[in-house]
Amino acid sequence: MKNEWPLWEVFIRGQHGMSHRHVGSLHAPDAEMAIKNARDVYTRRNEGVSIWVVEANHIAASSPSDKGPLYEPSESKVYRHPTFFDIPEEVGAM
Amino acid sequence: MYAQMVKSEATQDDPEQLAAFQARIDAGEKIEPKDWMPEGYRKTLIRQIGQHAHSEIVGQLPEGNWITRAPTLERKAILLAKVQDEAGHGLYLYCAAETLGVSRDEMTEMLLDGRMKYSSIFNYPTLNWADIGAVGWLVDGAAIMNQVPLQRTSFGPYSRAMIRVCKEESFHQRQGYDAIRKMAEGTPEQKKMAQDALNRLWYPSLMMFGPSDKDSVHSAQSMAWKIKMNTNDELRQKFVDQTVPQAEYLGLTVPDPDLKWNEERGHYDYTDPDWSEFFEVIKGNGPCNTDRLAARNKAWDDGAWVRDGLLAHAKKKAGRQHAAE
Numbered sequence: 001m002k003n004e005w006p007l008w009e010v011f012i013r014g015q016h017g018m019s020h021r022h023v024g025s026l027h028a029p030d031a032e033m034a035i036k037n038a039r040d041v042y043t044r045r046n047e048g049v050s051i052w053v054v055e056a057n058h059i060a061a062s063s064p065s066d067k068g069p070l071y072e073p074s075e076s077k078v079y080r081h082p083t084f085f086d087i088p089e090e091v092g093a094m
Numbered sequence: 095m096y097a098q099m100v101k102s103e104a105t106q107d108d109p110e111q112l113a114a115f116q117a118r119i120d121a122g123e124k125i126e127p128k129d130w131m132p133e134g135y136r137k138t139l140i141r142q143i144g145q146h147a148h149s150e151i152v153g154q155l156p157e158g159n160w161i162t163r164a165p166t167l168e169r170k171a172i173l174l175a176k177v178q179d180e181a182g183h184g185l186y187l188y189c190a191a192e193t194l195g196v197s198r199d200e201m202t203e204m205l206l207d208g209r210m211k212y213s214s215i216f217n218y219p220t221l222n223w224a225d226i227g228a229v230g231w232l233v234d235g236a237a238i239m240n241q242v243p244l245q246r247t248s249f250g251p252y253s254r255a256m257i258r259v260c261k262e263e264s265f266h267q268r269q270g271y272d273a274i275r276k277m278a279e280g281t282p283e284q285k286k287m288a289q290d291a292l293n294r295l296w297y298p299s300l301m302m303f304g305p306s307d308k309d310s311v312h313s314a315q316s317m318a319w320k321i322k323m324n325t326n327d328e329l330r331q332k333f334v335d336q337t338v339p340q341a342e343y344l345g346l347t348v349p350d351p352d353l354k355w356n357e358e359r360g361h362y363d364y365t366d367p368d369w370s371e372f373f374e375v376i377k378g379n380g381p382c383n384t385d386r387l388a389a390r391n392k393a394w395d396d397g398a399w400v401r402d403g404l405l406a407h408a409k410k411k412a413g414r415q416h417a418a419e
Contacts, residue, residue: 003402004199007192024258025189027198029401030408041182044175045262064129 006055008034010042013050020052028053096149096213096237098304099376100142100322102312103134119320124250127193135319140194140201141210142321143252147187148205148212152386154180156220157229165223172269173226179266183259190251206391214372217380218298224277224284228291230270232299232337238263239333240303243323271340278344285345292341293349297367301375303330306366334364 005027011020023042028034034053042048062070078084087094112132118125125131154177161177164170188198204210215233220226241263245256277288304310304326316322324332334353341348356363374380 003405004197005401005405007189024186024254025192026185029404030411033404033408040178041185044178044182061128064126 005029006057008038008053009056009059010034010038011052011054012038012042012048014048016049020050023047025056031055096240096302097142097145098211098213098302099310100138100145100312100316102315102321103137103141107132107134116318119248119318123248124253125248126250134315135321136194138316138319139249139252139321140191140196142316143187143191143194143255144196144201144204144210145212147184147191147201148210149216150180150184150187151205152212152216152390153233155386155389156216156218156382157226159220160223160226163223164226169273176230176266176269179262183262186255186258187252190249190255193251202394206387206394208378208387211376212386213302214375214380215298215302216386217375217382218295219382221294222287222291224274224287224291225295227270227272227274227277227288228295230266230268231274231340232270232292232295233302234263234266234270235337236299236302236333238267239329239336240324246320246323248320275344278346288344289346292346296349297371300330300333300364300367301372303327303333305369305372309369331361334362338362 006029007025008028008031009025010023012023013020026034026037026041028037031053035051038051038053043051074080111130115125115130115132115135125135157173157177157180161170161173164173188201191201192198201210205212215236220229238260241256241260245253245260247253247256274288274291277284279285307313307325307327310326313322313325317325338348338353350365353362353364355361375383378384
């Protein structure tokens, strides 16, 4: 058990021009093997053009209990959305 | 199914927290690994996802058995791809279970020493090439019945793993049907082999859905938690209804003299499998239980030096890089 390979999170760029997206995780002894394994596990059907791997214990994540303080402030800021502003029809598309 | 008779854990949590949790599930929200969850939910899921993962891995054995003996190069390449997919499915599922706080090695050890189970179906042998077709058609067909609704399960990582699995599973069933169709439409001897494979694999396939609802004691809690989406008998009926016309198309006969369409119910009436056989297989007394576990143990033991060696190499390389910085 103490000799278990570390866990890596895998991110794949699906197509040129898209960002990398988290697809899952896997175990591997090092980054090189993690990329090789990710290719076998997550891109068997042309799902990707580029792979990122990062060791899972290097990822910092927000906690579910922080949901309120983190995201509630933006709920009251409707003026951040373009639809908040009325533009007279005569002005045309904006 | 791939997870049969998963014992659900009683839960002793704060009633208020439990109610809030149930409300989230009822509202269709996904539960994520860092969210609060009842201990029973966590334990039941580890057992179920673990059993599902083990089934994918052990399920490679009966098919891997025929890779080198496939009748053509094309069939060999297809079977190889299919078996590789099963390894992938096992890995997606192990990762989903790991988010619940169990390690991959712990799960593997529990499989190897018999504390965790895999599906009863993989304790039946694949005696000839027709069986490989029948396994894809029937066994993967039965798996799909269960996995499609599980895409909507409440636990996020499990649901996402199921979505990936389902995308690939249809290839498995279709290649199986294609292989057995070739035989059913072939020489009289080949057709006889196809019929023989159906005869042997029909009831073990029906067993995959687990015991009859009246004997299934763990369903209610799991269904409330949306870990289990349908009852065993619902899925079994669906499988029979779907499969009978497929067998008819092949000109093969389902080995059940009492099978007939029930106009009133809008379903086929069918004979249940021999449940005493099912419980014997689960207990470890099926035709291949000993072989399957021996093969997994051997693979684990024989691979130990590779796992250790690669880790030692990775550590040495990391150490060198550190020293150079």
